[in-house]
Amino acid sequence: MSFQYQPTLSRRGFCICCAAAVAAGGQWLSPSQAYAEARNIVDLIRDDAAKASIKIHKLRRDVSILEGSGGNIAVLTGADGKVFVDAGITATRPRILEAANSxxxxxxxxxxxxxxxxxxxxxxxWLHGAGAVITAHENTYKHLMAAQRVEDWDFNFPPSPPAAIPTELFTTEKTLALNNSTLKLKYYGPAHTDGDISVSFAEADILHVADTYWNGFYPFIDYSTGGSIGGMIKATEANLAAVSDATIVIPGHGNPVSNKSELSAYRDMLVAIRDNVARLKQQGRSLEETVAARPTAAFDAKWGQFVITPAIFTHLVYQGV
Structure with missing residues (x-):
């Protein structure tokens, strides 16, 4: 099946993961400088989400994607009730419900x-209030239970309310049998954060890889809660090993319907930029000098045209090499 993708959120409000910083004139701005130029990024994102439309992408075997509320949400329907993979942003609740009920x-x-x-x-x-039992990796539980600071966003998150806390936890793998489907949940190890998991819809041959894969964009990596460029590459290698040419791959952000070929190009980009930045850092280049050397240049036309700019991504990779 063929899909054409147009981003549904503004450049400013694409997602919380895009709050790392702001690049201007090819220079990296510190969080304090960035926030001096714009009010709180979370409020901006909530404002955008309150107006965002939700697009439905029907895949196969009762699996669909709801696009437009933060990360791409997968929904499995059937006699056992709706199963959501990710919850999006609360401000989109009326439109999420409308789309899901359709x-x-x-x-x-x-x-x-x-x-x-x-x-x-x-x-x-709100999804728990609607009747959902919440399942997650134990590290996701840990982060939702306690206050979290993300340094690259210069932002402190309070603990989540009790109703938002997952109650079904796992460490490495978990299998759910729902709606005549086998859902296989698998922990990556530290990647985008230290709690990332994939969700496979086995019979449909669909793999939701969440924020280990940003389709068409440079990804954000949350070093404050366990992420790293090396972990992202390792997770992408695991994703490639788990899919075939027929598998539908659901990324966390970007065009929500992807495939092995696009995922492979993403892996190649991550590896090449990691190596370029590592070489410059080993030469003793500072962050500013590394950004100025444009180690992402060969990939910017394809991957660097949205919120995570070449300068921002170079900064993120530099932290981890």
Whole structure:
């Protein structure tokens, strides 16, 4: 099947993961400098989400994607009730419900969090109130339970309310049998954060890889809660090993319907930029000098045209090599 993708959120409000900083004139701005030029990024994102439309992408075997509320949300429908993979941003609740109810009248019974970030778990509380049992990796539970600071966003998140906390936890793998489907949940190890998981819809041959893959954009990496460029590459290698040419791959952000070929190009980009930045850092180049050397130049036309700019991504890679 063929899909054409147009981003549905503004450049400013694409997702919480894009709050790392602002690049201007090719220079890296510190969080304090960035926030001096704009009010709180979380409020900006919530404002955008309150106006965002939700697009529905129907895949196969009762699996669909809801696009437009932070990260790409997968929904599995059937007699056991709706299963959500990620919760999006609360401000989109009326349109999420409208879209989900157009797929099925069944109640919402299950929610799987792929990791703890705001654009994937902000809707936990209302989805739990609607009837969803929340499943997540134990590290996602840890981050939602306590206050979290993300240095690259210069932002402190308070603990989540009790109703937003996952109650079904796992360490490495978990299998759910729902709606005549086998859902296989698998922990990557530290990657985008230290709690990222993939969700495989086995019979449909669909793999939701969440924020280990940003389709068409440079990704954000949250070093404050365990992420790293090396972990992102390792997770992408695991994703490639798990899919075939027929598999539908759902990324956390970007065009929500992807495939092995696009995922392979993403892996190649990550590896090349990691190596370029590492070489410059080993030569003793400072962050500013490394950014000025443009180690991402060969990939910027394809990957660097949205919120995570070449300068921002260079900064993120530099931290981890």
């Amino acid at each position: 797929l099925s009248a069944a109640p919402i019974k299950h929610l799987i969090n792929t990791h703890w970030h705001f654009d994937h778990a902000d809707g936990n509380e």
